[in-house]
Amino acid sequence: MAVLVPLAFLTVVLATGFGAEPLPVHVVLDALRGRFGGAPVDPAYDAIVWEIRLPRTLLGLVVGAGLAIAGAAVQTLVRNPLADPYLLGVSSGASVGATAVITFGVLSSAGLWALSLGALAGALLASVMVFGIAMLQGGLTPLRLVLTGTVLSAAFSSIASFLVFKSAEPQAAQSVLFWLLGSLSGATWDHLWLPTAVVALSITVLMAASGWLDALAVGPDTAAALGVPVQAVRTGLFVLTSVLVGVLVAVAGGIGFVGLVLPHLARLLVGPRHRASLPVAALAGGVFLVWVDVVTRIAVRPTEIPLSVVTGLIGAPVFLLLLGRRTYRFGGES
């Protein structure tokens, strides 16, 4: 933690310098100072730093942090180290909403917010369905959640594919694919407050319940014996991760690997207790995604590549390295 907090600040400042027009650190700092009562800087630099790059960098920090804690929460909820934030069907539900917006112009009255709104609506609808089906079958048990989420994900993906296939828009497939793989290019200050509020609230709630999460990771009977209201905590975790991931997907699309790998990285660094691992996962996830975003901006100029292309390329070898470490067992038996 003592390392990660300064690292996060440093990341924000340094990453803001990267882009189509590289800016030296002192220009970034001057531009920031100019905004907080310092001497005014060249309006062009001010616009690049303040209006374009800083919101984007901060959004990366927030989304990365959110995905990492969502991943940790879902892994604890379903007691499965391979779970990721999208396991519960949220992202594929969002993709149906987003695809409907892109291909058929649904919600076009909402203007710039249409895509986010469509994705959020799809995400929440999918969550409600997974929740409803799991409850009808007897409750939110780990296996039932995994299976219901996986099956509904497949169904929603089919619907999204069908929408793309039926679309008359020639660019639709490209747009949908780009959205599905995640991007921070839509970042503005207006888009920042909702994810920031949701991520901050989620971290606060999860930290307050960290003891309960530790108990739940040992097993439902142990948790119940320790006075944890298991059903209520599971329901709370489900609702929290659904809203959290729904909002993140709505603002940044589906970003793979962050929510799967970062919780393990945090565990490896500070152990499995949520009180220690959640803040580390959040900060590391934020820093990681900001740098991934930098790579997507400068790797194939002048075009941008989607985030998941880079997270996958980095995440897969990291995960394999973790697998290869004999001392790390993803919290399970070897």
Next chain:
Amino acid sequence: MTITTSRVSTTAALAASGVSCEAGTRTVLSGVDLDVRPGEVLGLIGANGTGKSTLLRVLAGVRPAAAGEVLLGGRPLHQISSRERARQIAFVAQEETAPSDLLVSELVALGRIPHARAWGGVDSASRRAVAEALRLVDLEYAAGQSMDRLSGGERRRALIARGLAQEAPVLLLDEPTNHLDIKRQLALLRLVRRLCRDRARTVVLALHDLDLAATFCDRIAVLHGGGLFAHGTPAEVLTASVLHDAFGVLATRVTHPLTGRTHLLFSHDESELHP
């Protein structure tokens, strides 16, 4: 034949009144009346599948009773908040799968959850309770090790230490002697007796070893045929006829030549006894 030497009383530390238990959709036990007196060690015995673990879960409040109710100090368990219940009853299940990278001291510290505040750190009382629990099960040397480094017996003792760290007046242990060598089994059961005598704990144990049950329990409850089959002191309950009905074995009582205690010897059928 049913021997019941006591009725459910309001002075019981923990009592079951007309309790039925389900495992899945199958009713395992019905109409169980059982009282656990303050400061006693009650042994729960029965053949495989007679519902020992299920009954312990219901007594611990981890699972609801299908019918009837469990009383904790005379109050219905379902009226007590889960947090308050966990301060009063500690339950250690037969198998618990702790995350492999959890440290032993961290696992034991989970026992402090019912006492912790949402944002509170680890206070000195918790630290003391964890250290004390580790000392009681003789596992201080392993405090800093991760769970996957432990042997089966050490893991068992760590889980029991987690229950002890709860510092609850009532302790429910499901086959606590599993995986332990004979010396550790005796040490654990002596510890249980000491907790009852010195700290007024009330303990319910599910045990498979009838001889250990006879030696260390004040009273014994025998589960058989979907209910409580017999309930009383070891001398009253562990008779040849009860054991024959409940377990399908022939039991012979013998006197230890040195200690003078009564022990049980078992044989499968009559022909073994008259070769």
